[in-house]
Amino acid sequence: MFSPLLCVLLLVGSCALWPPSVVQAASCELVRIPLCRSMPWNMTKMPNHLHHSTQDNAVLAIEQFEGLLGTGCSPDLLFFLCAMYAPICTIDFQHEPIKPCKAVCERAKCGCEPVMKRYNHSWPDSLACTDLPLYDRGVCISPEAIVKAEGPDPYYQDPSRCNPESSPDFPMDSNNLHCKGSNGDRCRCKTVRLGLKTYLKNNYNYVIRARVREVKSRGLELSAVVEVKEVLKSSLVNIPKETQTLYYSSSCLCPPLSAGEEYLIMGYENEERSRLLLIEGSIAQKWKDRMGRKVKRWDQVLQGKSRGAQRRNRH
Helix, strand or coil, rough: CCCCCCCCCCCCCCCCCCCCHHHHHHHCCCCHHHHHHCCCCECCCCCCCCCCCHHHHHHHHHHHHHHHHHCCCCCCCHHHHHHHCCEEECCCCCCCCCEHHHHHHHHHHHHHHHHHHHHCCCCCCCCCCCCCCCCCCCECCCHHHHHCEEEECCCCCCCCHHCCCCCCCCCCCCCEEEEEECCEEEECCCCCCCHHHHHHCCCCCCHHHHHHHEEEEEEEEEEEHHHHEEEEECCCCCCCCCEEEECCCCCCCCCCCCCCCCCCCCCEECCCCCCEECCCCCEECCCCCCCHHHHHHHHHHHHHHHHHHHHHHHH
């Protein structure tokens, strides 16, 4: 017998549960897309928001994002993709699949589009955020609006769990760069080695020396307010020597920053929104005077390689 695991909190106030007799009547089907089986819903309806008539077709399309998912560019990406490719099916909304909220799309895009641009790709027009409903003005789903019958939704990551500024009960483990939660869960930050090889490979949009004023949490969005002391590199966004906000792409404080400390920070830029980003591969290391000279030498090497590649392409 099918046992419901969740109900989705929608603005219209509906909470859909699925007795066996209703599942068939609603023309819903079990989610069979492997990437989406971890989602907090198990019923979907075709065609989906991308007009795939079957889950078999949807599987082929969503699998192209496996590499992007592997970068960890946004904790919202998988939820957003599954809400588009395997939309939740409820009793009250069986005629038209429920869309993800616009904010979910924007968070996924903000975190992942800079990574895509590094490989000469753009955010797909088919996944545009423009026409998606706002949370307070329409029917939509987001990670924050899903609860499980057994208790709190494990998919939701409380940003305070990895934000030492907002919660002293969850201290940063400086030895292994893990952020500890009270239940033993951790946000795992990958250690990125600072060196010429990393600098050439990651091709950072900006490099700055900055002192951290505060780390802030707003919903699922983490950001760091910094005072820029020196701009060693900028590409798409003008960076004046004043207070700037750096935006994290996930609810984990990776790379970790502490208020009052001065860092060498390497990251990426969102030209469309004029934002400085801290995403997968970004670096934040305690500032040392010799770092500035090293970065300038590395950038000269990078520019030399770029000029050499351009000459070879002309020939």
